[in-house]
Amino acid sequence: MDDERVPLFKKWSYWYALVIGFLAVCIALFYLLTKHFS
Amino acid sequence: MSRPDWFVLALTLLGIIAYGLYKGRATRDLEGYFLSNRSVPWYMVLLGIMGTQASAVTFLSAPGQAYTDGMRFVQYYFGLPLAMVVLCISFVPVFHRLKVFTAYEYLEQRFDGKTRTLTSFLFLLQRGLSTGISISAPSIILSSLLGWNIVWTNIFMGGLLIIYTVTGGAKAVAYTQQLQMIIIFSGMTIAAYIVVHRLPAGVGLSEILHIGGKAGKLNVITTGFQGKKFDWNDRYNLLSGTIGGFFLALSYFGTDQSQVGRYLTARSLTESRIGLLLNGLVKVPMQFLILLLGVMVFAFYKYNPEPIFFNKSQITALEHSKYKDSLAVVTAQYNVLEQRRLGGDPVGDGKEVYKATVRRWLDDIGGESNDTNYIFLRFVTDYLPKGLVGLLIAVIFLAAWGSISATLNSLSSCTIIDFHKRFAPGVSADREYRLSRLYTFFWGAFCVAVAQLAYNLGNSLIEAVNVLGSLFYGVILGIFLVAFYRKRVGGSAVFISAVIVEIGVVVLGILIQKKVVGLSFLWLNVIGAAGVVLLSEILNLTVCRPVPSSPPRRG
Numbered sequence: 001m002d003d004e005r006v007p008l009f010k011k012w013s014y015w016y017a018l019v020i021g022f023l024a025v026c027i028a029l030f031y032l033l034t035k036h037f038s
Numbered sequence: 039m040s041r042p043d044w045f046v047l048a049l050t051l052l053g054i055i056a057y058g059l060y061k062g063r064a065t066r067d068l069e070g071y072f073l074s075n076r077s078v079p080w081y082m083v084l085l086g087i088m089g090t091q092a093s094a095v096t097f098l099s100a101p102g103q104a105y106t107d108g109m110r111f112v113q114y115y116f117g118l119p120l121a122m123v124v125l126c127i128s129f130v131p132v133f134h135r136l137k138v139f140t141a142y143e144y145l146e147q148r149f150d151g152k153t154r155t156l157t158s159f160l161f162l163l164q165r166g167l168s169t170g171i172s173i174s175a176p177s178i179i180l181s182s183l184l185g186w187n188i189v190w191t192n193i194f195m196g197g198l199l200i201i202y203t204v205t206g207g208a209k210a211v212a213y214t215q216q217l218q219m220i221i222i223f224s225g226m227t228i229a230a231y232i233v234v235h236r237l238p239a240g241v242g243l244s245e246i247l248h249i250g251g252k253a254g255k256l257n258v259i260t261t262g263f264q265g266k267k268f269d270w271n272d273r274y275n276l277l278s279g280t281i282g283g284f285f286l287a288l289s290y291f292g293t294d295q296s297q298v299g300r301y302l303t304a305r306s307l308t309e310s311r312i313g314l315l316l317n318g319l320v321k322v323p324m325q326f327l328i329l330l331l332g333v334m335v336f337a338f339y340k341y342n343p344e345p346i347f348f349n350k351s352q353i354t355a356l357e358h359s360k361y362k363d364s365l366a367v368v369t370a371q372y373n374v375l376e377q378r379r380l381g382g383d384p385v386g387d388g389k390e391v392y393k394a395t396v397r398r399w400l401d402d403i404g405g406e407s408n409d410t411n412y413i414f415l416r417f418v419t420d421y422l423p424k425g426l427v428g429l430l431i432a433v434i435f436l437a438a439w440g441s442i443s444a445t446l447n448s449l450s451s452c453t454i455i456d457f458h459k460r461f462a463p464g465v466s467a468d469r470e471y472r473l474s475r476l477y478t479f480f481w482g483a484f485c486v487a488v489a490q491l492a493y494n495l496g497n498s499l500i501e502a503v504n505v506l507g508s509l510f511y512g513v514i515l516g517i518f519l520v521a522f523y524r525k526r527v528g529g530s531a532v533f534i535s536a537v538i539v540e541i542g543v544v545v546l547g548i549l550i551q552k553k554v555v556g557l558s559f560l561w562l563n564v565i566g567a568a569g570v571v572l573l574s575e576i577l578n579l580t581v582c583r584p585v586p587s588s589p590p591r592r593g
Contacts, residue, residue, distance in 0.1 A: 004306060004307055004308045005308070006308070007308065007312060012126065012127075012311065015126075015311075015315050016123045016126070016127070016315075018315075018319070019119045019122060019123055019315050019318040019319055020119065020120065020123060022119070022319055023116065023119040023120070023318075023322065026322050026323065026326075027116065027259065027276075030112070030258035030259050030326070031258075031259045033247075033256060033258055034256060034257060034258045034259045034260075036251070037247055037248065037250065037251025037252075037256040038251060038254075038256070038257070
């Protein structure tokens with residue numbers, strides 16, 4: 001069952017990197033928003 | 039509410055019930071009733087996960103939270119995407135491989151029966167009570183603002199969904215959640231459009247952000263440091279949101295059957311993983327947008343008269359108290375001040391002084407002096423056109439239904455799988471199915487009864503039950519972490535650790551509630567989980583050494 005084909009990417013680890021990377025981008029953008037409008 | 043509002047509300051709610059009954063009609067066995075025959079595609083898993091997590095209070099409170107405290111509440115969700123990744127690596131493959139109905143079944147295979155029973159019992163206790171509160175909280179708000187009878191509001195909020203949840207099980211839950219989420223997002227988008235549309239010409243999103251920023255509402259990222267000292271009492275900051283939020287999300291999505299039951303319905307491991315990972319991608323931006331709606335409403339009231347207090351029923355309570363005459367004077371003065379402010383005159387802190395006076399009077403008569411949860415709905419009822427008010431009220435109901443129906447299904451599955459089938463075996467498949475429906479109905483009635491009790495006992499109980507999750511989630515997560523990552527630790531060590539740490543966490547929770555200890559409740563999840571892992575490791579090395587298994591006999 002663990003050998004099922006991974007959608008879009010070659011490995012699940014790329015999916016995990018995408019989720020964590022996107023969170024990092026969100027936090028960075030939120031930080032800029034906070035600074036800009038404070 | 040006007041007739042068009044009632045019409046839209048009734049049509050939406052009846053439509054959802056009919057849709058649920060239609061979609062769940064073919065279910066006749068346990069696999070279908072609790073797991074939708076493991077046939078659900080990834081996008082329905084995603085909407086199911088989101089619909090289960092987002093209760094009515096999410097859509098009522100979050101905009102009000104941003105209005106009063108700013109947008110820093112979004113940090114509470116920063117740990118969620120990280121938890122989704124850990125779940126996809128460790129938890130979900132195991133649940134799928136073992137083909138379990140409930141998460142707690144795995145604990146018997148890994149440890150023993152008593153650990154499974156304890157964990158499932160903690161879940162039933164915590165979830166049964168907190169679901170009652172999740173019915174009660176929006177019911178109180180709606181009945182206060184619209185003057186509805188609280189008993190009937192509770193029954194409609196927590197009772198009508200029982201019809202399709204009992205009949206159709208997980209399949210009805212999954213399909214209705216899909217439709218509910220579409221209606222909820224549409225309703226919130228329309229509300230946001232109307233806020234911007236009703237602002238003066240030339241005032242757009244940029245001005246809204248400037249107004250919000252100037253008032254300190256765009257505090258999306260906060261560090262929690264007061265000078266050089268970290269404030270452990272501060273609920274929402276980058277550190278507590280990421281670490282505390284991670285443990286909370288990991289325990290909620292990984293060990294709470296109401297969520298585990300959603301992704302176990304997926305047609306494959308891949309579809310479960312995709313649903314969870316996409317939830318990790320969309321949750322933070324979605325929560326940001328809901329909070330931004332609160333900042334929009336804040337900006338709206340910069341150009342329109344703001345009520346002195348958003349909860350109308352509390353103003354009525356003051357009108358029938360000793361403060362009746364004083365309230366009339368203060369309200370008249372406040373209205374004059376608002377007119378001056380809208381005319382462009384600087385009014386300083388005058389408004390806040392009047393508002394604080396009203397709050398003080400409410401405290402004095404034993405009323406509710408916090409109107410945060412009423413801000414968004416008051417805007418909706420005061421400013422949205424006829425028909426749309428009904429739609430937004432329907433959104434509140436549907437948000438509650440999506441969350442409660444999934445929970446009832448999970449409470450029933452744990453009752454029959456973790457208790458009934460084990461302690462009264464030999465039940466036929468048909469009787470199992472009929473018992474499952476009966477248990478779903480029982481839990482629905484139980485939660486509505488708890489909702490009514492919560493209303494009768496007042497705010498103290500609601501506040502106490504709101505922190506129930508933090509009291510239990512950490513310990514339950516600790517048990518699962520030991521199960522997945524500490525393979526040498528045996529059942530007795532983890533069971534004793536869980537009991538000791540649970541008592542400790544409850545005592546700590548009481549001390550926090552009584553303000554003896556200064557700590558945010560979010561940290562209890564971390565303490566509970568870490569406590570079980572460490573103590574079970576120590577017990578395993580000392581008093582609860584696992585008995586080595588005897589070598590296989592020859593011949």
